[in-house]
Amino acid sequence: MKEMMxxxxxxxxxxxxxxxxxxxxxxxxxxxxxxxxxxxxxxRLKDLAERNISSQExxxxxxxxxxxxxxxxxxxxxxxRGDFSTAYTPYQAEISQGTLxxxxxxxxxxxxxxxxxxxxxxxxxxGSALAEAxxxxxxxxxxxxxxxxxxxxxxxxxxxESLIPKLGGKFGNLPSEDGLVDTSKLAxxxxxxxxxxxxxxxxxxGRIEELDEISAIxxxxxxxxxxxxxxxxxxxxxxxxxxGADIVCGEAQPLGIPMSYGGPFLGYLTARTALLRKMPGRIxxxxxxxxxxRGFVLTLQAREQHIRREKxxxxxxxxxxxxxxxxTIYLSLLGExxxxxxxxxxxxxxxxxxxxxxxxxGLVFPFSxxxxxxxxxxxxxxxxxxxxxxxQGTFGGIALERWFPRLTDHVLVAVTEKRTVEEMNLYCQQxxxxxx
Amino acid sequence: xTEPLIxxxxxxGTTGFTYPGLGFPxxxxxxxxPAKFLRKTLPLPSVAEVDVVRHFTRLSRLNYSVDVGFxxxxxxxxxxxxxxxxxxxxxxxxxxxxxxxxxxxVQGALALIKGLESTLCEITGMxxxxxxxxxxxxxxxxxxxxxxxxxxKKKNKKTKILIPDSGHGTNPASSARCGYEVVSVKSxxxxxxxxxxxxxxxxxxxxxxMLTNPNTLGLFETDVTTIAxxxxxxxxxxxxxxxxLNAIMGWTRPGDMGFDVMHVNxxxxxxxxxxxxxxxxxxxxxxxxxxxxxPTPRVKFDGKKYKLIQxxxxxxxxxxxxxxxxxxxxxxxxxxxxxxxxxLRDVSTHAVLNANYMMARLKKHFLVAQDRFCKHEFVLSGKxxxxxxxxxxxxxxxxxxxxxxxxxxxxxxxxxxxIMIEPTETESKNTLDAFVDALEKILQEIETNPExxxxxxxxxxxxxLDETLAARKPDxxxxxxxxxx
Numbered sequence: 001m002k003e004m005m006x007x008x009x010x011x012x013x014x015x016x017x018x019x020x021x022x023x024x025x026x027x028x029x030x031x032x033x034x035x036x037x038x039x040x041x042x043x044r045l046k047d048l049a050e051r052n053i054s055s056q057e058x059x060x061x062x063x064x065x066x067x068x069x070x071x072x073x074x075x076x077x078x079x080x081r082g083d084f085s086t087a088y089t090p091y092q093a094e095i096s097q098g099t100l101x102x103x104x105x106x107x108x109x110x111x112x113x114x115x116x117x118x119x120x121x122x123x124x125x126x127g128s129a130l131a132e133a134x135x136x137x138x139x140x141x142x143x144x145x146x147x148x149x150x151x152x153x154x155x156x157x158x159x160x161e162s163l164i165p166k167l168g169g170k171f172g173n174l175p176s177e178d179g180l181v182d183t184s185k186l187a188x189x190x191x192x193x194x195x196x197x198x199x200x201x202x203x204x205x206g207r208i209e210e211l212d213e214i215s216a217i218x219x220x221x222x223x224x225x226x227x228x229x230x231x232x233x234x235x236x237x238x239x240x241x242x243x244g245a246d247i248v249c250g251e252a253q254p255l256g257i258p259m260s261y262g263g264p265f266l267g268y269l270t271a272r273t274a275l276l277r278k279m280p281g282r283i284x285x286x287x288x289x290x291x292x293x294r295g296f297v298l299t300l301q302a303r304e305q306h307i308r309r310e311k312x313x314x315x316x317x318x319x320x321x322x323x324x325x326x327x328t329i330y331l332s333l334l335g336e337x338x339x340x341x342x343x344x345x346x347x348x349x350x351x352x353x354x355x356x357x358x359x360x361x362g363l364v365f366p367f368s369x370x371x372x373x374x375x376x377x378x379x380x381x382x383x384x385x386x387x388x389x390x391x392q393g394t395f396g397g398i399a400l401e402r403w404f405p406r407l408t409d410h411v412l413v414a415v416t417e418k419r420t421v422e423e424m425n426l427y428c429q430q431x432x433x434x435x436x
Numbered sequence: 437x438t439e440p441l442i443x444x445x446x447x448x449g450t451t452g453f454t455y456p457g458l459g460f461p462x463x464x465x466x467x468x469x470p471a472k473f474l475r476k477t478l479p480l481p482s483v484a485e486v487d488v489v490r491h492f493t494r495l496s497r498l499n500y501s502v503d504v505g506f507x508x509x510x511x512x513x514x515x516x517x518x519x520x521x522x523x524x525x526x527x528x529x530x531x532x533x534x535x536x537x538x539x540x541x542v543q544g545a546l547a548l549i550k551g552l553e554s555t556l557c558e559i560t561g562m563x564x565x566x567x568x569x570x571x572x573x574x575x576x577x578x579x580x581x582x583x584x585x586x587x588x589k590k591k592n593k594k595t596k597i598l599i600p601d602s603g604h605g606t607n608p609a610s611s612a613r614c615g616y617e618v619v620s621v622k623s624x625x626x627x628x629x630x631x632x633x634x635x636x637x638x639x640x641x642x643x644x645x646m647l648t649n650p651n652t653l654g655l656f657e658t659d660v661t662t663i664a665x666x667x668x669x670x671x672x673x674x675x676x677x678x679x680x681l682n683a684i685m686g687w688t689r690p691g692d693m694g695f696d697v698m699h700v701n702x703x704x705x706x707x708x709x710x711x712x713x714x715x716x717x718x719x720x721x722x723x724x725x726x727x728x729x730x731p732t733p734r735v736k737f738d739g740k741k742y743k744l745i746q747x748x749x750x751x752x753x754x755x756x757x758x759x760x761x762x763x764x765x766x767x768x769x770x771x772x773x774x775x776x777x778x779x780l781r782d783v784s785t786h787a788v789l790n791a792n793y794m795m796a797r798l799k800k801h802f803l804v805a806q807d808r809f810c811k812h813e814f815v816l817s818g819k820x821x822x823x824x825x826x827x828x829x830x831x832x833x834x835x836x837x838x839x840x841x842x843x844x845x846x847x848x849x850x851x852x853x854x855i856m857i858e859p860t861e862t863e864s865k866n867t868l869d870a871f872v873d874a875l876e877k878i879l880q881e882i883e884t885n886p887e888x889x890x891x892x893x894x895x896x897x898x899x900x901l902d903e904t905l906a907a908r909k910p911d912x913x914x915x916x917x918x919x920x921x
Contacts, residue, residue: 007797016788019809020688032780033776035777036774048545050544052544055532058541065757068534072453074488078492087711088713088841090713092832092836105442119913126757127754158753159753159757162754166615237474239475259535261530285906287901288901290891304605307605314609316574318703332491334453336448336480337451338453338454341454345455345458387538390541395538417455
């Protein structure tokens with residue numbers, strides 16, 4: 001340190017801060033605890049962690065945009081590699097080919113799942129990804145309104161309203177009959193001022209929307225169709241692109257990302273080629289180097305904030321690169337067969353639980369018809385029942401009333417491939433017990 | 437030395453992973469879901485686990501990272517990331533909890549959030565924090581939405597945000613996202629805000645000013661309190677871009693400089709790794725008069741229990757789903773716990789010492805943008821080298837051959853041929869010396885063999901890439917290329 005100070009020409013480090021005006025100097029130590037050693041740090045964090053009940057200690061049927069899927073062991077070992085986790089955004093392409101190629105593979109896989117032409121390198125998470133999708137639609141169509149189905153995740157709607165204040169009160173509320181968009185009313189609720197129609201697939205209640213009909217209605221007024229899709233469900237369900245979706249976006253947490261109390265997650269955003277210049281954020285492209293080898297670079301950067309400043313398509317800079325890598329490795333490990341299997345198991349198990357729950361007297365299933373891995377059940381005195389179940393070690397579902405006041409006692413139940421027959425049977429038994 | 441695409445490794449029929457059986461008879465999906473909704477083909481690659489692991493391990497080795505070496509990327513704060521942070525984020529009590537679990541079952545998580553909020557308040561001098569924003573730019577957007585909510589509530593007619601021309605690109609982009617017109621303010625000869633130009637641009641319709649301090653030249657804005665007062669005079673708010681917080685912890689605080697709202701980049705200052713471009717976290721801090729506008733949910737402690745408050749009347753809403761990038765918050769909290777009050781101040785002291793040491797060694801070779809003590813980073817100009825036919829880009833690429841990541845180049849925009857170096861506090865004198873030696877060698881090469889520099893890099897997995905081709909004929913989706921589906 002002395003040598004360094006001599007080179008600089010100072011005798012005390014304080015001289016380096018001499019330009020900080022007296023009246024804004026802190027002049028006292030920060031009022032924070034003393035630093036502690038690594039073992040003590042671990043103990044403090046462990047103490048906090050132990051005050052939480054993890055999904056390893058309970059049987060969880062919680063979903064609603066965050067799901068408890070099995071994550072193959074190999075995934076975390078790869079993610080922990082410092083070469084991936086401690087690199088910055090790949091600005092120097094020559095020494096960032098690992099990150100860049102992985103992003104290219106991610107973009108391609110997301111397109112494969114959604115049936116879209118192009119994907120960006122990732123967004124923060126599902127709700128803000130949807131807000132960006134709607135911004136794209138506004139910019140592309142020059143219109144100001146968007147219609148969002150009530151069956152879209154209610155927090156996504158709140159996020160969109162918060163992030164695009166200029167949309168103001170121009171949101172349309174679609175009536176959801178039987179947990180689905182009422183397509184007969186949709187045509188009346190949109191017009192030539194509507195930039196986009198937004199639906200979710202499977203929707204927030206687990207149901208499968210009539211995408212082909214909705215798409216046709218949207219196209220009639222020149223509105224874009226934005227589909228919020230669970231990419232894991234797309235292992236089983238027809239890609240939204242096949243029904244005419246213009247933008248498919250959402251939350252890719254189900255693809256190998258831990259629940260972590262809601263983040264870091266992985267927003268994704270895919271679209272048709274016509275929307276390429278409106279895309280927010282980073283995009284990786286394949287090219288060649290001066291040795292005639294294949295290589296990858298960040299491309300079409302003229303859309304981005306570091307070049308265009310206030311005229312950029314978005315302000316996004318850091319995205320969720322490492323989470324996108326999780327999804328890419330997850331999809332690589334599972335492959336075609338694995339993703340089909342996990343999607344099918346989610347479907348099969350959810351239907352098994354639903355059948356078993358139908359045998360429990362007192363439960364009502366308000367939304368009939370096809371669903372993927374989530375469904376709504378009406379449980380009398382749901383608040384009390386859910387808290388009793390929690391005490392017995394089961395998180396039975398999410399009460400919908402907090403977002404939908406008219407859906408009293410409606411509970412959203414999610415089933416992933418991780419739940420076993422025994423766990424589902426136990427849940428039904430516990431329900432019987434507490435309902436009596 | 438390139439790696440095949442995962443799609444090119446596919447062997448149909450292979451699988452990298454198997455699941456246990458169902459344990460009950462299957463139903464036929466076609467009986468429950470209309471056929472049109474059942475997917476026919478899924479062209480994902482089929483690769484065995486060992487080959488997947490090798491593919492991604494080989495890809496990782498094509499990357500440069502902090503764990504490999506010195507990464508002086510200015511304005512990005514590429515410090516070493518303690519490994520214990522990673523372990524803590526993976527504790528089941530943190531990694532395996534669902535955002536809709538009952539509050540009773542996540543008391544530790546809520547305590548951590550509350551603890552991190554109050555720690556950030558003390559470090560920055562703000563009164564309240566939200567940890568919801570997912571990155572720096574997301575924090576800026578949140579902050580400017582708060583500015584907007586403040587003016588809307590007071591029925592102030594405000595249309596403009598002022599931003600110095602040296603500011604990060606995200607500043608104008610974030611302001612524009614919130615519907616504001618962006619007005620650029622000139623820098624003076626010291627790299628600070630030109631007060632005359634600022635004065636001429638402060639009108640009644642100015643909603644606020646965005647500023648980073650130290651500024652992007654790495655220099656402390658000595659007029660900061662004057663600037664804040666000028667903006668406050670028209671009831672404007674002053675926003676602090678926390679990208680450069682690593683320079684001042686324990687020495688001075690944005691809250692004491694007159695800032696009303698700010699963001700912190702946890703993935704920079706608080707050492708949660710960058711992950712090749714994310715995830716980050718961009719908590720936003722405000723002074724008391726803006727607390728009511730913070731996004732929800734918010735954590736409240738009633739003396740016994742922590743509780744999530746879902747909505748509040750004047751809140752701007754939610755800027756993302758769920759409470760935030762919790763896993764990133766755990767890493768930052770771990771980092772702060774280990775360092776403590778003194779450790780955080782040492783971080784800034786050493787970051788500034790390291791930067792000044794490097795600047796002292798390098799200023800005999802390069803033009804220094806401003807010849808005074810810098811804070812955590814400094815900006816050189818490669819102009820003299822351009823006169824010898826070698827661009828700053830060439831020098832940056834040649835550094836890769838010497839086993840370094842290049843500094844940030846061509847930013848800030850106010851310096852020609854800018855080379856922005858941020859060494860961070862975690863680097864030793866030996867590392868700094870070795871990097872300066874490498875730069876000196878490159879300067880010699882410019883004299884003796886300029887072609888070697890101009891055609892660099894030579895030792896990297898790939899050479900310079902054809903960016904024009906990439907933009908002209910975008911190949912951004914493997915399946916979109918003819919004959920691949």
